[in-house]
Amino acid sequence: MVGRAAKGSGVGRKREQAPEGPMATRRAPTITDVARLAGVAVGTVSNVLNGTVPVGGDRRDRVLAAVAQLGYRPNMLAQGLRRRRSPVVGICVPRTSVAYFAALVEAFEEIASDGGYHVMHVLTHDAAELERQRVASLLRYHVGGVVLVPGAEPAPTLDMLAQSDTPVVVVDRTARGYGFDEVTFDNRAAMRDATERLIGLGHRRLLFVVRRRKLVVTQQRIQGMRQAVRGSGAEVSAEILECAEEQELRTRLAVALTAVPRPTAVIVSNSTFAAAAMRAIRAMKLRCPDDVSLLAFDEPEWAELVSPTLSVVRQPTRDIARMAWELLLRRMRGGADQRQQVELKAQVVLRDSVARPPLASKRARQRGG
Amino acid sequence: MVGRAAKGSGVGRKREQAPEGPMATRRAPTITDVARLAGVAVGTVSNVLNGTVPVGGDRRDRVLAAVAQLGYRPNMLAQGLRRRRSPVVGICVPRTSVAYFAALVEAFEEIASDGGYHVMHVLTHDAAELERQRVASLLRYHVGGVVLVPGAEPAPTLDMLAQSDTPVVVVDRTARGYGFDEVTFDNRAAMRDATERLIGLGHRRLLFVVRRRKLVVTQQRIQGMRQAVRGSGAEVSAEILECAEEQELRTRLAVALTAVPRPTAVIVSNSTFAAAAMRAIRAMKLRCPDDVSLLAFDEPEWAELVSPTLSVVRQPTRDIARMAWELLLRRMRGGADQRQQVELKAQVVLRDSVARPPLASKRARQRGG
DNA sequence: CTGAAAGCGCTTACAG
DNA sequence: CTGAAAGCGCTTACAG
16 A cells, blocks of 8 residues: 555655665655545635544545545645744753752653653753753754753853744743743752751751752752751851762762861752762762761652652652653644743752751750760 | 844845744844845855865855854754755653663763754654654654664554665664664673572572563563573573553562562662562562562662662663764764674673572571581 | 756645 | 745755
């Protein structure tokens, strides 16, 4: 069937095409092939398939039959070119080795696919130039929309997106000064909450390990931490350790943990860092949580498997993905007027990796005895 | 600059286009805009940009200047339509929640992007119909190539791919009976090795937990296990537990582990299952490895963090991605004649989660004492 | 080497 | 409701 149709499709061609190899296969059937087989105009086929214009019963059936017989599938390149937009959405995240981003991409891919869209997936590595290039690539495909987790210096990327007329939803990290829809979670509140609880347990020397200090989320978390410190009225030192390369983390953290007096609680910004920090702490023969407490943003699948079980800030990943898709779809359909900024709540989950600090527990014991 | 150019670009249009909203932005500049600004034919612009035909110094410079001034970027939809192929490659994996697939996708995305290609990423969930649909979508974009980790019943998908003239590389799971290039690792050997070492430690009752029995890789692993059992000359029972849903794993495994006599070593087929198995074992108040040894295919980042540290079969993920890209590129460039089947080696890494079985260690102790 | 023109496979006003 | 035709933004033989 397919063979016959394909042969037929070649007949009308003005120019002969050389076969593309020893085993050249049949060209995919086009709308012209369908029209010819059904005995209608190509426009009619298009109308039937898209429901643009009602088409009479008989002709309609013939078109559908021809489509089925040929196994016709519209060429999205042609369709996109003509419609000036294709049913592809791009999603740009820094990396997928971080559990949170992997989950975000997977959830988004699932939701978008269910909606008949396709996902083009690019990695920005939190590098401004890479990010700009990758998003530029997406734009060359005239994607229908873009979901972006912006990096540390997203201005070039965001300017480019703003100039294109592409619907955009910014996710996870707010993009100040731009009018895009946003889905984030409240990093400030999450960090404030986490810090308050650490201080409440008696911790007075905190260390926050981040990949990039400049990131909006990092800034927000630092603010949350400072708020909690001020609010506590206690003498609390809160230091930041920036560590762009995961490989460095171990040695950098080792140095930080040999300081006198030593931080008693370490907060890290993602699951990869959490793994590295646990390794570093073990390598130093420190005990967690007896010597040092550990808390991580991002909830990896192994959080409850390690010992001590890992305390985390759990992001509402699926909700973020779902909301991002909803907002994007709304814009893509043109029904969006007002800018939407959705801020979800994250949840602090304390597990065994967080406990009273060494001194505090001594004190507590003294008081208790 | 951009503003002026965009205005210019609208002048020549035959049909007026209604602005697409209150804040309609400028259309992206096209090759026609560039040609007009440079005062050359569009074909010349194309020739300069693609190097198809040498273009004289002056005109060349003018084109390049115009491109820069307008910030022109070729429309990949048009280019792809005309060239009958676009610089996009599709990658289809069952899911990304499994660390191995996530790593594979990330590595591949990185390598392909470096090569100037874009990656469209679809998830098949190991479901035949979904797989077929997702790959069909890829094909509608006339992607330049497809990397596929085939699911349990890949025939419809593979037939479809074979009929299209799209370059394909099958990865991780061999596709018997099809002529595609393949990059796999030797599951049989890896499992044989693992099984031999377990038997060597004294294990006589093995349990292999798989998501889908029908998968080629599963079959190969089972073969490897049986070979090892036969080769050992010992009385070894090797059972298979199929568990398609992760949620079920805990209860299914609990049942299997209360059998009398109980399996002393459990092998699971991926990292997600490993996490679930650890949880199940703990929930049953069994000790690992004292009561039951555990070994997983796939090396998650947390393998050395949990206690006991997790024994694994470590796949050569980056090598697989790199090789897949190499083979795909070769086919996309048309320089491929012979079918290539690359089989890499996986490595069995025994850690604390594997030890002598209860009885054997008793025996050993008796002998020792 | 250069320009004018055909054509990739669609959609969409426009006449009938 | 239907068909013929223009056009989306490119590439690529084809004359000059």
